[in-house]
Amino acid sequence: MLSHMVIVGGGQAGGQAVETLRRRGHLGPVTLIGDEGLLPYQRPPLSKKFLAGTLARDRLLIRHAEYYAEHSIEMSLGFAATRIDRERQRVEIADGSHVDYDQLLLATGSSARLIKVPGAELAGVHYLRSFADVERLRAELVAGSRCVIVGGGYIGLEAAATCRELQIEVMVLDAADRVMSRVVSPWVSQFYEAEHAKHGVQIRCNAKVSAFVPEAAPKYAGSARVAAVRLDDGSEVRADFVLVAIGVSPNDSLARDAGLACDAGILVDEYCRTSDPRIFAAGDCARHPSIHYGIRVLLESVDNAFEQAQSAALNMMGIATVHDKVPWFWSDQYDLKMIIVGLAQGHDHAVLRGDPATRSFSVCYLKEGELIAVDTVNAAKDQLGARKLIPARARPDPRNLADPAIPLKDC
DSSP: OOOOEEEEOOSHHHHHHHHHHHHTTOOSOEEEEESSSSOOBOSGGGGTHHHHTOSOGGGGBSSOHHHHHHTTEEEEESSOEEEEETTTTEEEETTSOEEEOSEEEEOOOEEEOOOOSTTTTSBTEEOOSSHHHHHHHHTTOOTTOEEEEEOOSHHHHHHHHHHHHTTOEEEEEESSSSTTTTTSOHHHHHHHHHHHHHTTOEEEESOOEEEEEEOSSOSSTTOOBEEEEEETTSOEEEOSEEEEOOOEEEOOHHHHHTTOOBSSSEEOOTTSBOSSTTEEEOSTTEEEEETTTTEEEEOOOHHHHHHHHHHHHHHHTTOOOOOOOOOEEEEEETTEEEEEEEOOTTOSEEEEESOGGGTOEEEEEEETTEEEEEEEESOHHHHHHHHHHTTTTOOOOHHHHTOTTSOGGGO
16 A cells, blocks of 8 residues: 655645655655645745745745646645644644545744734734735835834845835844844854945844834724834834844644654654654754754754755655755845855854955854855855865865965865
8 A cells, every 4th residue: 555645834845845755756645734825835035036026926836736736746725734643643634624644744844933022913013934924014015114123134134135125214123243143253244234234224233122112193993003113221213114033933833742752843863753753854843963063953944944855755755865964055135145054053263265345255164173164155166165075074274265266175
């Protein structure tokens, strides 16, 4: 009897798993369960071209409807999976239906982290994680309006760049002492702060939000909108609308409620298998062992979702496949493309490669002499070199790294 493969989640990981199962020859039934009423779609464009209105909705889709029909993929969309009955090997769905599985993949992704301050429920306070979020936010994008973005990470800064292109006034508030402080070096942070300033974005660091202030006289009862953002020093920043971009949290509640091992994410082994051998997890929701770095990681990365979902699908089919890729991430802001290869946590030395003033440079991170990560800004050749050197555990001479005339691959 052919196994019934069930995937919960309609993002990059879920869509990739479905494609991999069919491409690699699984002939049994496949069902994808997604809580949104949309086919699996990409999320990176949500803060960039799709938010700006320059990318059509159909271009977000990983595959079009015809693909799922032609490959006999059963799509259960618009209602969330509510419970996993591990004993009966069954997924229960919010519409009262259920799907039985032989192998189950949880690709439930992550959700925007909510801000917990007074006024967070006011109209005009937005998050940016889904298609529906963009539809709501687009209604606010009026030239000349004032936007306050809470959070200076990838999403906050990408949205800031998009808003400026639409002639919206933008202020970014970041609780840290520099933007993108968790993921890049001070050199990169300073460069992006300066670039955003050139485009008219105001950035305030060490700015902690204490409340969202409602308008004094709402037009309709119960329809109060945000009018300002209050900081912990008592100052206020006026706003026509607010975007909160303070990170994400893995969607692991379905797994936890089913008794699967979780720790700020669903714990999986190198084969993407959870504590239940019939259940796998991949993407933003999965905390997996990185053999290369010797740590467990939870990665918010399209590349990781793509690669890990492929590995999970193969393992579901009985094709033993270890997931151990060196991750990479990217961010597009204005005409700048930043690509990060590897994980810089724990580095003991950083080398600036090139001059940020040229708007093309890199930062190399070393740990005990080994190259473990590289940040690149408009430096495609360095990015390609990093993808070869880091998996090879290269130990380049820091003096060579600092010389952009020497190709990174030759350092």
